[in-house]
Amino acid sequence: MGKLVNHPCSPYALAWATNSIMAAGCDRRIIAYGKEVHVLQTFDYSRDPQELEFTTAAASPGGQSVVLGSYDRLRVFNRSPQRSIWEEAKPKEIANLYTITALAWKRDGSRLCVGTLCGGVEQFDCCLRRSIYKNKFELTYVGPSQVIVKNLSSGTPVVLKSHYGYEVEEVKILGKERYLVAHTSDTLLLGDLNTNRLSEGGEGTDFYQVRARLAMLEKNYKLAEMILLEQGHPALENLCWSYYQWLMDTQQEQRADELQESQGDGLAAISLYLKAGLPAKAAWLVLSREELLANTELVEHITAALIKGELYERADDLFEKIHNPQQALECYRKGNAFMKAVELARLAFPVEVVKLEEAWGDHLVQQKQLDAAINHYIEASFARCSIKAIEAALGARQWKKAIYILDLQDRNTASK
Known part of the structure; x- marks a missing residue:
């Protein structure tokens, strides 16, 4: 003492x-x-x-x-x-x-x-101010250098504090709403909401590796890559691969394939799209890249996944692009894309147009669009679809159109 x-x-x-x-x-x-x-x-x-x-x-x-x-x-x-x-x-x-x-x-x-x-x-x-972040978190500034971040759904609070006593200027929540990132005038505060672990980076906010990591947290992979390339970072490839592995380990396949796609690795991106159950994205990527479209085995694999997922319209776009009109027509039909099916049939399979018009009418009747179905039955053939056309007109309360159709039929059809 x-x-x-x-x-x-x-x-x-x-x-x-x-x-x-x-x-x-x-x-x-x-x-x-x-x-x-x-x-x-x-x-x-x-x-x-x-x-x-x-x-x-x-x-x-x-x-x-x-x-x-x-x-x-x-x-x-x-x-x-x-x-x-x-x-x-x-x-x-x-x-x-x-x-x-x-x-x-x-x-x-x-x-x-x-x-x-x-x-x-x-x-x-005793708070200085409060704000709501993306309707999911409450930020309570209890002092210049201390912020309480509370998850509104769980009510769990995390105290973010500058141990150097600097004023906290900005708080962001990144990485699938798991990580806290806050800036002061001279330091960087980082926190993990899941583990409640917090740290402060000293005068390191301008260090290129910190800037690259922040860019990756904000999903700006191109900026992160540019920062590392400017510094001639020898471990650029390893860093990207580590990030890719982390995305896969945390079951973020969609982000992983977006990363591969941004780096020009189309085959790897397609493989990940298919693994993540996103064949439509894989098809979109193939349709945009001629070198991938030339890979017959790859296209067949994607179309099989599209058909399995009942994504017929996207599959028929792919079939049409590789000049397989028969498969494209079948997919258009299964996907109820009748407008595209009729257009294709008129060019490649004229005899199929009548059947497609009738199927189109049947589909519209199932959808309770009776008025629209009438014209497709008429286009199909009076001989094949006159009764269906009349029934659709009656169901749609188009009395004049029903009489008109009847007038065009012979007596045998009208008497039925």
């Missing part, structure tokens, strides 16, 4: 804050002492007739704020990291609170409890 300093009066209000000891008492003066126990700042209220003696003090858990209690009043001081001084906020005056005898902060710094000589207990919300 030893003496630190002689204070002018009994320091009833005493708090150990960031880089300072705050002391106050009956002389109505607040003094901030530095590490070497020299006076840093003095706040003198001895000439304020409304102010009485200071009775208690408490520093926030992060040490960035100090609250001092007196009679009917709370005085709040916040540490400014940029100016390295204490700044006074607007005092909180509460009539009939009387002498404040006890102060206690919630461990995360978001609440302050106040006890009084008369036995009263008051609780105050």
Whole structure:
């Protein structure tokens, strides 16, 4: 034990804050002492007739704020990291609170409890501001250097804090809403919401590997690659492969194939698309690349997956592109893409047009589109579909059209 300093009066209000000891008492003066126990700042209220003696003090858990209690009043001081001084906020005056005898902060710094000589207990919300991030997270700034990130669905909070005392300027949630990334003037804060692990990177925000990692978290693979290429990074290929492996290990096949596609590896991307159950994306990629379209075995594999998934219209686009009209027509028919089927049949299989028009009409009847079905039955053939055309007209309450169709039929058809 030893003496630190002689204070002018009994320091009833005493708090150990960031880089300072705050002391106050009956002389109505607040003094901030530095590490070497020299006076840093003095706040003198001895000439304020409304102010009485200071009775208690408490520093926030992060040490960035100090609250001092007196009679009917709370005085709040916040540490400014940029100016390295204490700044006074607007005092909180509460009539009939009387002498404040006890102060206690919630461990995360978001609440302050106040006890009084008369036995009263008051609780105050101490946040600087709140915001909602993508309707999924609540960001509560409890101090310049501390933010509470709460998952709105689970209610789980994570405290993000700059241990250097720097003001947190921006908070982002990246990587499938798992990772926290925050900037201060001189540091980078990183956090894992799943494991609740937090760290701070010093003056490393401009280091190219940190910038590359942030770009990858934001799905900007091209920017990450450009940053590494500019630095001539020898492990660029290994870094990309590690990221690709991580995507596969975490069952993010779609992102993995997008990465492969962005790097020009079409075959690998198609393989991943098919593995992820996305044959339509694989077909789109093949249709956009002539060298892949020439791979007959690959195209057959994709069309088989499309047909299995009942994605007939995409399969027939692929068949038509490789000049297989028979398979394309069959897929158009199975996918109920009758407009494309009729157009193709008129060019390649004219005899099939009548059957397709009838099938088109049948499909429209099933969809309760009776009025639209009539014309397709007429296009098919009066001999084949006259009864269907009349029934559709009657069902659609198109009386004049039904009479018109009847007039075109011979007596045998009309008598039926």
